């Protein structure tokens with residue numbers, strides 16, 4: 001390949017789709033270069049070692065040839081961790097797809113994002129082994145930590161307009177204001193409300209260590225409030241709504 005530059009990188013395959021008769025187009029979240037789009041040729045023919053290494057959700061070591069185009073070519077690869085468990089239940093597939101989609105939308109092309117890489121890799125590893133009932137709180141943890149890493153951490157200490165404290169009533173999460181706004185200042189519809197309990201839970205998720213996360217068990221109403229609030233917030237900052245969220249919602253029947 002004249003003019004191309006080879007680089008071996010480790011990363012998470014966050015998108016993988018079949019292309020043509022035997023190829024696969026993948027998006028890999030690498031530590032060194034962030035989001036890398038690539039084509040793996042001939043992977044679906046015979047016994048290509050690239051087949052497993054380019055499978056969705058795999059953590060792999062891949063050799064990329066970077067040329068002039070936006071799509072690199074994967075020339076060799078080996079699977080480090082296939083994360084097989086993530087493909088073995090509908091629930092895990094739904095959550096892993098959602099997390100992958102958020103990563104895909106958040107990452108600039110070919111730019112390292114080390115904190116986000118550590119977050120993504122740890123959340124993937126944990127998602128594979130936790131009981132299914134813990135997946136929802138893991139998703140909330142991931143969303144809030146993603147926002148914080150991207151510089152969009154919501155202000156959750158007081159009303160962003162009048163300064164009223166959290167215990168002083170109901171609030172909404174306003175992406176426009178970058179944090180919570182009391183109902184007196186926002187005039188929002190009641191189904192978007194965040195109770196003081198939900199606000200304190202979100203603060204906790206922004207601080208807690210992932211190893212301690214599953215000792216924290218907020219009630220279903222608080223989880224529902226957080227889910228609605230973060231969805232609007234993410235949509236605003238990522239300028240996209242996620243398709244995988246719809247699948248996830250069908251799975252958990254919200």
Ligand SMILES: [Zn+2]
Nearest residue numbers: 159162182185
């Ligand atoms: Zn206010």
